[in-house]
Amino acid sequence: SQQGEEDPQALSIQEGENATMNCSYKTSINNLQWYRQNSGRGLVHLILIRSNEREKHSGRLRVTLDTSKKSSSLLITASRAADTASYFCATDAFMTGGFKTIFGAGTRLFVKA
């Protein structure tokens, strides 16, 4: 089963509005990451938040992490049409030789101009 699951599966908003995406996971983590994927392209790393952090900012992105609820949220403020993409949370799990990153199914964000 997936470690991280995003909610909602799809989100449609107007340009200028804020977009909030949530991620829930099942087991303890060291870090949680958010990635973005434009249609038909590779993923791009957005932000990493460590398990001992509660909030992190990067430009118009704000990520929160609640380890007691095993959940994270990604907020994009003042959205733009160019923010249209799929957003994935990713958590780590230990494997032979180190750890692996497990991706959720993603939230598809559509920002209407």
Place this chain on the structure above:
Amino acid sequence: SQTIHQWPATLVQPVGSPLSLECTVEGTSNPNLYWYRQAAGRGLQLLFYSVGIGQISSEVPQNLSASRPQDRQFILSSKKLLLSDSGFYLCAWSLAGLYEQFFGPGTRLTVL
């Protein structure tokens, strides 16, 4: 700066044909390398990862295999493709011990 290349970008193959997808990384040494498959509208499934030359770990039993003949080269192969092998294949790398992964542009494989 580091870059990652994948080719081909798209591929249409008949069932039962062989497959070879190549991924190369530039600008770094001894990276961890990963092959993922993404079904349409879904998340990523880790297929293989490698922490060094000749070291391949498989995550799920399947019709595919991977090899790492050189430090910065990762190859995904199949002897006989199945319809279920269709998908978007992504290669990624990371520095050992770090979590951030860098993805290639992907290969869209359609098996007919």
